[in-house]
Amino acid sequence: MAGQAETRGTPLLRVNDIVMRFGGIVALGGVSFDVERGQICGLIGPNGSGKTTLFNCISGIYRHSRGDILFEGKSTTGQPRHRMASLGIGRTFQNVALFNTMTVRDNMLVGAHHRGSSGFAANALRLNASRAEEAAAYDGMDELLDLLDLRAVADQPAGGLPFGTRKRIELARALIGRPKLLLLDEPAGGLNHGEVAELGALFRRVRDHFKLSILLVEHHMALVMSVSEKVVALEFGMKIAEGTPDEVRNEPEVIRAYLGDAEDAHAA
Amino acid sequence: MNLITSRYFPWVFLVAVAVLPLMFASDYKLFQFTMVVVYAIAVLGLNLLTGYNGQVSLGNGAFYAIGAYVTAIMMDKWDIPYWATIPFSAVICAGVGFLIGLPALRLGGMYLALTTFALAVATPQLLKYKLFDDYTGGVQGIVINKPDAPFGLPLNPDQWLYLFALTVGAILFILATNLVRGRIGRAMRAIRDQPLAAEAMGIDIAMFKTRTFALSAMFTGIAGSLGAITIQFVAPDAFGVPLSLTFFVGMVVGGGASIGGAIMGALFIQFIPNIADEISKAAPGAVYGLILIAFMFLLPGGLASLIRILKRKPA
Numbered sequence: 001m002a003g004q005a006e007t008r009g010t011p012l013l014r015v016n017d018i019v020m021r022f023g024g025i026v027a028l029g030g031v032s033f034d035v036e037r038g039q040i041c042g043l044i045g046p047n048g049s050g051k052t053t054l055f056n057c058i059s060g061i062y063r064h065s066r067g068d069i070l071f072e073g074k075s076t077t078g079q080p081r082h083r084m085a086s087l088g089i090g091r092t093f094q095n096v097a098l099f100n101t102m103t104v105r106d107n108m109l110v111g112a113h114h115r116g117s118s119g120f121a122a123n124a125l126r127l128n129a130s131r132a133e134e135a136a137a138y139d140g141m142d143e144l145l146d147l148l149d150l151r152a153v154a155d156q157p158a159g160g161l162p163f164g165t166r167k168r169i170e171l172a173r174a175l176i177g178r179p180k181l182l183l184l185d186e187p188a189g190g191l192n193h194g195e196v197a198e199l200g201a202l203f204r205r206v207r208d209h210f211k212l213s214i215l216l217v218e219h220h221m222a223l224v225m226s227v228s229e230k231v232v233a234l235e236f237g238m239k240i241a242e243g244t245p246d247e248v249r250n251e252p253e254v255i256r257a258y259l260g261d262a263e264d265a266h267a268a
Numbered sequence: 269m270n271l272i273t274s275r276y277f278p279w280v281f282l283v284a285v286a287v288l289p290l291m292f293a294s295d296y297k298l299f300q301f302t303m304v305v306v307y308a309i310a311v312l313g314l315n316l317l318t319g320y321n322g323q324v325s326l327g328n329g330a331f332y333a334i335g336a337y338v339t340a341i342m343m344d345k346w347d348i349p350y351w352a353t354i355p356f357s358a359v360i361c362a363g364v365g366f367l368i369g370l371p372a373l374r375l376g377g378m379y380l381a382l383t384t385f386a387l388a389v390a391t392p393q394l395l396k397y398k399l400f401d402d403y404t405g406g407v408q409g410i411v412i413n414k415p416d417a418p419f420g421l422p423l424n425p426d427q428w429l430y431l432f433a434l435t436v437g438a439i440l441f442i443l444a445t446n447l448v449r450g451r452i453g454r455a456m457r458a459i460r461d462q463p464l465a466a467e468a469m470g471i472d473i474a475m476f477k478t479r480t481f482a483l484s485a486m487f488t489g490i491a492g493s494l495g496a497i498t499i500q501f502v503a504p505d506a507f508g509v510p511l512s513l514t515f516f517v518g519m520v521v522g523g524g525a526s527i528g529g530a531i532m533g534a535l536f537i538q539f540i541p542n543i544a545d546e547i548s549k550a551a552p553g554a555v556y557g558l559i560l561i562a563f564m565f566l567l568p569g570g571l572a573s574l575i576r577i578l579k580r581k582p583a
């Protein structure tokens with residue numbers, strides 16, 4: 001019981017003084033912030049400021065050279081990449097990384113992979129355990145297909161579908177894994193105006209319904225500012241502001257950083 | 269057309285096609301059909317590794333060779349019945365496959381293809397190695413006896429062997445079908461399509477790749493065992509580069525990542541060389557090459573895509 005109270009007190013995600021270098025480039029120069037349970041946290045910054053790099057550190061794809069990442073109070077540093085999903089960290093990719101030859105449904109079922117445990121033998125012999133698991137993997141699929149408007153394309157290969165659809169498939173694939181934290185890397189990128197307008201409401205609905213937190217990287221300022229409870233701004237791998245959308249919007253450092261490339265802030 | 273689009277059609281069709289030769293085919297034709305079953309298992313083994321999991325192997329002939337020799341040595345030296353050698357061959361090949369799968373983790377695409385090719389090049393020489401002569405029979409190889417039908421079944425040895433291979437093959441095909449349809453098969457394909465995302469979904473790539481290697485080697489090794497019993501002879505030079513490439517051709521022609529394609533690929537590699545030979549005694553190789561190219565142009569998705577096309581067309 002004491003442990004319960006403790007985890008309730010700790011933030012879901014704590015990014016603590018993360019440093020990431022690529023050769024001579026310092027992509028992250030000691031970034032720290034927290035994401036609380038149930039929070040939608042925006043992560044903004046000009047191109048190349050280190051947002052995707054931070055995502056990759058959180059999902060274990062990159063190994064940071066200093067600092068620590070705590071998920072539910074426990075360090076994830078040094079954990080293998082494939083452990084992150086079962087810890088409760090789900091994500092989408094900036095460039096959309098789907099399993100192109102597989103159907104939308106199968107893409108989603110891969111998203112549920114970590115919820116199962118049956119091995120080669122159990123599957124080849126179709127033992128009860130593997131069949132029960134297969135049934136469980138389908139659990140929640142129909143609901144997600146409807147929520148993300150994917151029912152019509154459910155049995156088509158993901159590869160040939162339009163960009164906006166592919167982004168929704170990635171979201172569905174992440175959600176079926178029932179993450180506690182959802183990392184979204186530019187979900188509005190490449191979408192048209194109408195599609196972007198619907199995203200904010202969708203993220204809120206997803207957060208409330210699946211009781212998760214969202215860390216949202218996005219260049220689309222109107223979207224980030226309207227949907228986030230908290231915003232963190234990066235520039236050249238350093239945190240330049242953190243606070244409510246209003247606070248961050250009015251922060252002189254942020255205004256300066258974005259005036260330098262105002263086009264990017266409006267593009268996408 | 270109703271029958272053709274039914275989901276049971278492939279199975280009904282297969283059973284019919286499989287049993288018919290038993291009644292009508294000559295012994296030599298039966299021998300050829302038995303080899304089709306053997307090749308189908310080997311092509312399926314390669315397909316699991318390369319087609320489904322994306323690990324290109326140009327050296328699966330090595331696993332076939334190990335399976336063939338395990339069976340031949342056990343039968344020749346220790347008088348172990350042919351059927352009892354198959355589990356040993358399966359386990360040994362799976363072990364070897366797993367071990368080869370470990371360094372393969374570090375080798376991507378082209379390099380893995382090249383390394384497995386080197387394995388195919390080395391296999392005949394390893395089999396001729398003097399130290400093993402007592403067991404392998406060196407360059408001479410080993411001659412083994414053709415088994416008779418058991419339980420007084422009214423079948424001649426060729427008929428029995430066909431039925432035996434067919435039964436083993438059917439079991440392996442069912443296992444593979446179950447496997448690729450579910451969680452494991454999806455993970456195998458996910459790794460092939462997009463490894464980074466697969467890992468983010470919780471798939472342990474190293475574990476899956478090494479186990480798929482073991483599985484592929486196991487299937488191919490069992491094919492080798494059946495092949496040895498069918499041909500009644502093993503010798504090093506039968507297990508070189510051409511054999512590995514033959515499996516590769518069978519996989520591509522049949523269709524990558526397709527279970528049914530393995531059967532069609534096996535029919536191709538068993539019969540097309542003969543047909544090429546009949547068309548031109550002078551240059552069968554050239555004819556074979558032309559047929560191969562024609563196939564690739566007409567059916568770039570492999571023979572398996574032909575069935576998909578037929579199914580899609582309304583009656």
Ligand SMILES: Nc1ncnc2c1ncn2[C@@H]1O[C@H](COP(=O)(O)OP(=O)(O)OP(=O)(O)O)[C@@H](O)[C@H]1O
Binds near residue numbers: 025047050052053
């Ligand atoms: N794998 C890598 N190798 C070398 N440098 C890298 C690598 N990944 C990122 N970088 C560098 O790190 C810096 C931060 O890049 P990152 O992709 O994190 O930026 P970002 O904030 O996501 O930008 P954008 O908004 O354009 O997506 C850039 O200078 C980039 O060139």
Ligand SMILES: [Mg+2]
Binds near residue numbers: 094
């Ligand atoms: Mg980025």
